Amino acid sequence: xxxxxxxxxxxxxxxxxxxxxxxxxxxxxxxxxxxxxxxxxxxxxxxxxxxxxxxxxxxxxxxxxxxxxxxxxxxxxxxxxxxxxxxxxxxxxxxxxxxxxxxxxxxxxxxxxxxxxxxxxxxxxxxxxxxx
Amino acid sequence: xxxxxxxxxxxxxxxxxxxxxxxxxxxxxxxxxxxxxxxxxxxxxxxxxxxxxxxxxxxxxxxxxxxxxxxxxxxxxxxxxxxxxxxxxxxxxxxxxxxxxxxxxxxxxxxxxxxxxxxxxxxxxxxxxxxxxxxxxxxxxxxxxxxxxxxxxxxxxxxxxxxxxxxxxxxxxxxxxxxxxxxxxxxxxxxxxxxxxxxxxxxxxxxxxxxxxxxxxxxxxxxxxxxxxxxxxxxxxxxxxxxxxxxxxxxxxxxxxxxxxxxxxxxxxxxxxxxxxxxxxxxxxxxxxxxxxxxxxxxxxxxxxxxxxxxxxxxxxxxxxxxxxxxxxxxxxxxxxxxxxxxxxxxxxxxxxxxxxxxxxxxxxxxxxxxxxxxxxxxxxxxxx
Numbered sequence: 160x161x162x163x164x165x166x167x168x169x170x171x172x173x174x175x176x177x178x179x180x181x182x183x184x185x186x187x188x189x190x191x192x193x194x195x196x197x198x199x200x201x202x203x204x205x206x207x208x209x210x211x212x213x214x215x216x217x218x219x220x221x222x223x224x225x226x227x228x229x230x231x232x233x234x235x236x237x238x239x240x241x242x243x244x245x246x247x248x249x250x251x252x253x254x255x256x257x258x259x260x261x262x263x264x265x266x267x268x269x270x271x272x273x274x275x276x277x278x279x280x281x282x283x284x285x286x287x288x289x290x291x
Numbered sequence: 292x293x294x295x296x297x298x299x300x301x302x303x304x305x306x307x308x309x310x311x312x313x314x315x316x317x318x319x320x321x322x323x324x325x326x327x328x329x330x331x332x333x334x335x336x337x338x339x340x341x342x343x344x345x346x347x348x349x350x351x352x353x354x355x356x357x358x359x360x361x362x363x364x365x366x367x368x369x370x371x372x373x374x375x376x377x378x379x380x381x382x383x384x385x386x387x388x389x390x391x392x393x394x395x396x397x398x399x400x401x402x403x404x405x406x407x408x409x410x411x412x413x414x415x416x417x418x419x420x421x422x423x424x425x426x427x428x429x430x431x432x433x434x435x436x437x438x439x440x441x442x443x444x445x446x447x448x449x450x451x452x453x454x455x456x457x458x459x460x461x462x463x464x465x466x467x468x469x470x471x472x473x474x475x476x477x478x479x480x481x482x483x484x485x486x487x488x489x490x491x492x493x494x495x496x497x498x499x500x501x502x503x504x505x506x507x508x509x510x511x512x513x514x515x516x517x518x519x520x521x522x523x524x525x526x527x528x529x530x531x532x533x534x535x536x537x538x539x540x541x542x543x544x545x546x547x548x549x550x551x552x553x554x555x556x557x558x559x560x561x562x563x564x565x566x567x568x569x570x571x572x573x574x575x576x577x578x579x580x581x582x583x584x585x586x587x588x589x590x591x592x593x594x595x596x597x598x599x600x601x602x603x604x605x606x607x608x609x610x611x612x613x614x615x616x617x618x619x620x621x622x623x624x625x626x627x628x629x630x631x632x633x634x635x636x637x638x639x640x641x642x643x644x645x646x647x648x649x650x651x652x653x654x655x656x657x658x659x660x661x662x663x664x665x666x667x668x669x670x671x672x673x674x675x676x
Contacts, residue, residue, distance in 0.1 A: 161427075169423060190424060215445070215543060217437035218490040219429065223414035226429040234434050236442070236538055246438075246538040248428050254490055259445050270427065282427065 161225055161271065163278045173282040176265060178243060180205040189243040209265030210288065211239040218254040225271040237263060237285055250284040262291040292559060294385050294525040295515030296672065297395070298327025298508030299637040301630070304472040304622030307502040312348050312403040317360045319504035319627070320399050324361075327508040327520055331361035334508070335393040340370050340380035340400035341626035346415040347407050357399055373419035374575060375661030376400060377505065377629025378530075378668035384509050385528050394514045400631075401504035402624035412500050416625070419662040421536035433497055433576065435537050435663050437489035440578040443544040444491070447593035449581075451491060453600045455482035457577035458495050458620075460605055461613050465620025467606075467647035472501050472622030482577075496577040501622030505630035507637070523640045525633075527560040527671040529553075537663045546664030549586035553658075556669040557588070562654065564588040567671075569611040569639055569649045571632035573660040574618050583658050584612065587669070611649045614639060629659035633670060640674040 169190075171177045178189030183199035189207060194200055216235040219226075226232070233249035235257065249257060250268055263285040270280045300322035302315055310318075316339070324331060339357040344350045351369070358367035372379040377400035384398040404412050416432050425435070443449070459479055465471035477495060485494040515521035531551035534540055540547075557563060564587065572587070574580035584595040589610055598604060604612035615621040615635040618628060636655035638644050657670045 165423070169427075172424075173427070215438040215442040217434055217441060217492075218487075219431055219434040219437075220487050220489065221409065221413060221433070222429055222431050223417055223426075224410045225414075227410045229429070232429060234428065234430055234438065236438050236543065244538045244540075246425050246428060246430055246435075246536070259441070270429070280427075284428075 176207040178205045187241045211237040213261045216257045248284045251286045262288040264288040295510050296523045297515050297520035298323040299634040301505035301634045302503050303470040304501045304503035306405045315504040316401040319506040323506035334397045336396045337367035338380040338383040338398050340376035343415040372666045373661030374625050375659040375666045376626045378659035395510040399506040400627040402626040404500045433489040436576040437492045449596040453596040454577050455479045457580045461617040461619040465616025468616050471616040473620045498575045498618035498623040501624045503624035503627045505627040523637050526673045527556040529555040530668040548667035552667045552669040553587045560671045567656050568652045570656045572658045632657040636672045
């Protein structure tokens with residue numbers, strides 16, 4: 160279930176990997192966090208560069224209404240350079256081109272749409288970074 | 292702790308197109324009352340577990356439905372904790388008894404999942420993930436467990452064949468259970484050749500979408516003795532949580548919540564894992580059974596798949612795992628599953644399981660997981676000496 164209002168509220172997170180950094184212990188979180196593991200509630204905004212490596216990956220063959228026309232698609236758990244781990248879709252690569260430990264970088268892509276005349280939901284996906 | 296289980300029943304699990312949410316719930320609740328030898332008016336409070344009815348049947352307020360079925364006006368509350376809803380409802384029932392406000396309570400669970408197409412059922416189950424982040428990118432439940440599976444295979448070097456043996460074993464048990472969704476044995480080749488759901492997990496690595504309901508009646512030990520229904524007791528009930536999103540963890544191949552709940556449960560029951568005769572674990576996916584057996588303390592990390600391949604977890608092996616057929620073969624009507632596990636343990640401890648009876652069963656453990664290891668509950672049951 161996708162909502163245009165929810166998407167508008169989360170565009171900072173979804174369009175540009177904007178996380179937060181704890182002002183007390185410097186730990187970086189993505190997406191935002193309310194209470195740090197160190198106990199602090201003071202965070203500053205932190206833009207993440209969108210590079211990391213694959214921890215695990217899969218290819219999904221059955222999905223929800225929003226994604227059922229997109230299958231199969233690849234998902235990956237990524238460890239970002241700044242520390243946080245995220246779950247994302249991979250694109251521009253087949254399952255056979257993915258491996259654990261592979262460097263990846265973020266790209267801006269279409270996720271799904273509310274039918275023919277509804278909102279198109281964009282966000283970040285990741286691609287193999289063959290230059291690293 | 293000591294809470295008596297005086298009644299237990301579950302419907303057959305399966306695709307019941309001719310039965311509604313209410314039909315299934317009524318069937319389980321009335322059969323459990325019958326098993327306990329009680330009348331509806333004897334029940335003092337109800338806790339009913341359900342996850343998806345709001346999304347799949349357009350029906351919430353199941354507390355009132357559960358009481359309405361019995362025609363009584365007592366407190367009745369719906370409990371939700373994704374796939375662990377049933378186990379959490381049991382904990383709510385235990386709390387009501389331990390507080391002293393009730394002597395006998397009903398704990399029921401129901402899920403009606405086959406009225407809608409598969410994409411909507413998938414979507415409803417996806418709401419047990421962190422929907423804003425993981426749901427948005429299209430993370431299905433099999434997809435998340437596939438990520439865990441690949442990480443585990445990479446870390447511990449198990450083979451796809453070893454993993455398939457979990458489903459083979461659970462189908463072997465399910466074939467012996469008249470209430471199982473699937474009563475057919477399968478081979479490793481069947482698992483490997485079934486359609487890919489989320490690489491490397493195939494269809495036969497995954498529990499099915501099932502309809503079904505389960506119900507138990509709990510009471511104080513004194514009430515159970517009074518009506519002559521004592522014999523099986525819950526001796527530990529614990530619960531723990533982890534991050535809602537899989538990606539916010541440091542570890543993907545072990546679940547902290549299971550480890551916490553298990554350690555506390557063994558401490559409360561004053562037993563060790565080797566004292567347990569049978570266990571019902573939350574095998575929503577073949578990989579989930581392997582990880583659960585390690586997190587619960589039955590096998591060392593990285594060894595449960597090897598133990599499974601050696602036949603240690605088969606009926607009347609070293610440790611009987613999922614004698615019911617598990618979620619894989621018995622079926623997974625989400626809200627009912629955690630309670631259905633207890634129904635299996637009770638019937639095993641009473642010695643009522645016929646061809647799938649665990650020899651000399653005295654202690655059983657149930658492990659239920661909601662979301663991807665985000666909510667976990669453990670119960671230990673013992674037969675009275």
